[in-house]
Amino acid sequence: MRIKEAIAAKGMGGYYFDDQAAIKMGAVQDGFIYRGKPVTPGFSAIRQKGESILIMLRLEDGQVAFGDCAAVQYSGVGGREPIFLAEDYISLVEKEVFPRLKGLELSSFRELAAQFDGMKQANGRPLHTAIRYGITQALLDAVAKSRHQTMAEVIAEEYGTAIAEKPIPIFAQTGDERYLNADKCIIKRADVLPHGLINCRSKLGKEGELLLEYVEWLKDRVLDQGEDDYRPALHLDVYGTIGQLFNDDIQAVGSYLGQLAEKAFPLQLKVEGPLDLGSKEGQITALKQLRQELAAKKIPVQIVADEWCNTLEDIKEFTDAQACDVVQIKTPDLGGINNSIEAVLYAKKHGMGAYLGGTCNETEYSAKICVHIALATQPDQILAKPGLGVDEGFMITYNEMHRTLALLKSAS
Template sequence: MKIVDVVASPGLTGFYFDDQMAIKGGAAHDGFTYNGEPRTPGFRAVRQRGESISVIMILEDGQVASGDCAAVQYSGAGGRDPLFLAKDFIPIIMEEIAPKLVGQELDSFRRLVGLAENLIRPNGERYHTAIRYGVSQAILDGVAKAKKKTMTEVILEEYKLPLVLEPVPIFTQTGDDRYDNADKAIIKRAGVLPHALINNVETKLGKNGELLLDYVEWLKNRILTLGGDSYRPVLHIDVYGTIGIAFEDSTERMVDYFAKLEKAAAPLHLRIEGPMDAGSVEGQIEQLKSLREALKTKNIKVEIVADEWCNTYEDIVKFVDAQAADMVQIKTPDLGGIQNTIEAVIYAKKYGVGAYVGGSCNETDAGGRTAVHVSLATRPDQMLAKPGMGVDEGYMIVHNEMSRTLTVLKYREGKKTHSEEAFWS
């Protein structure tokens, strides 16, 4: 089965591009937007609409395969590629990448994504991570259609992975509506919650961390009240480096604060993502490792999740090799081709580090569904419900794709069933 043509269409994402530097610098909320001037190059405003590009491949039997190019909410921050706008990148896709794909045989996902990943622009630069991300999704979809298999089965086959007919825990994110949306996640019995978007010291963390402590205590009590005796999700909160800011990167002070967080969360298990931002890969590894070792010394069981400066496959290998974190977020758009996410999960698990197939609220439904197949094949500890910040939509997209795929895989294994009780436990 060959690719006979490639076209591209502009689209919108499930959220927005936010200028993280401006927000950390104190840009104030004004309704749903922010006041203030943008600080990150390429931004026209502190918050602007998220944009995507659908890469659409026409196959020789008339089928259509597609994938969505998208970049994360905080584009241009933490070492990431710059802002991704459709008008700037559709011409690049059509003029420089499409001709390389037309005529290719859809016989191997790994072969074709290797070709796309290693393409170099005429100016000598690599293609934007968002482009590599979307093109790789389209290739995976195309190979699956050519072989009449699910994307999960293609990954299992090409990476020689075992089939496990169980769901992967889904992590929901609340955005700034961290109370009502936490209720939604609890009612839906999400496996991991709430993310909570703690990206400002004064308004969300508290100068001494008191606002987050109050929130964790509230969240724990809310889960125990609404969830019943059988529901014990993992708490996972992204603090965007604000703990480091509040406690002046003092490991001793941060450890004391983590002890308070652990007590507030008990009996639930707690993960903290991005406790500080050291400003570089090497600095982040050093500071996270120091904090992790100090927490172990004090027998504090709060886990650290690496996010900022852990962007590429090569970065993830460095964090894993250093044992700098308990878990790495594998932020799918930041890694470029989806094969890098697959290989990052495999690598992290091999060396005993937790793997989290993340991404961004600022993706599309296509990215969310593709991530489900990657997760079902590679078995990370959790995957993100995406796109969006409203809980309902992203959770529905990811949950339902997972349920459909598992049902098909069970059918093919001769385990036809109408029961998916594992999703509701």
């Protein structure tokens, strides 16, 4: 089976592009917008609409494969690629990428993904990670359609893995509606919640008291509203703000995490990005020291790496250093989805927790394709996406997972 035609269209992301640097510097929120000027290159406002490029590959038999080029909410910081605006990149996709796709024989997904993930532009530069992300999604879908298989089956066959027989735990994120949307997570029995979007110090409180109060409220809410057999893990993303509060003092940060753990008990607590040291080397060193501090004091908090842990090589470095308990595999940041597959497998092989994440700013197609990656590689949890409203992203992720599991069971 060959690719007959490649088509592109400008699309939306499931959320917004936010200038994280400006927000962390204290940008004032007014309704849903932020006042002030952006500071990260490429941004025209501190908050602007999320964008994507929609990829469609028409096959010889008339079937159409889909993939969406999308980038993370906080683009341009933490070692990530610049903001991805469709108008800036669609011509490049059509003029430089599509000619290589037309007439291509759909043989091995793994080989094709490596080829396009490593493709260079005419100027010698690599393709933006968002482009590599969307093109490889479409290639996986195309290979699966050519074989009349699910995408999970293609991955499992080519990477030698076993497909999960039960659902992968789903992590639902509340966004700024961390109270109202936490109730939604509990009603839907999300396995992991709430993320919380703790992206500026004002959400911690002057001495961290607001976050302590929130964790205690959240624990009580789960115990009060959830059934007796419902004990989700609590996973907070704090974007380095705890480190900011305590001037990156490892012992002080560790003590504060201990207080959070006490408030969360008996629920498991994971904290993502407690520190942000501004470089990969600094981040690895600091998180490893923090992890050792927690172990020495027997504080039951799992550390999750995100900032500066962007590429497959970064993930390997954080894993090899045992700098954290869990790595977030932020799928758009890794470029080709082949890298996300390999990242999950590498983390698991080396005893590292694997969180197949991504961004609220993705699309319904990229979210569904990530479900197939999860079923074929079995990470510890997968992010419900896109969006931050809980309902839509959770539904897309949950339904694609259960739909695929039912199809696979019926065929066995």
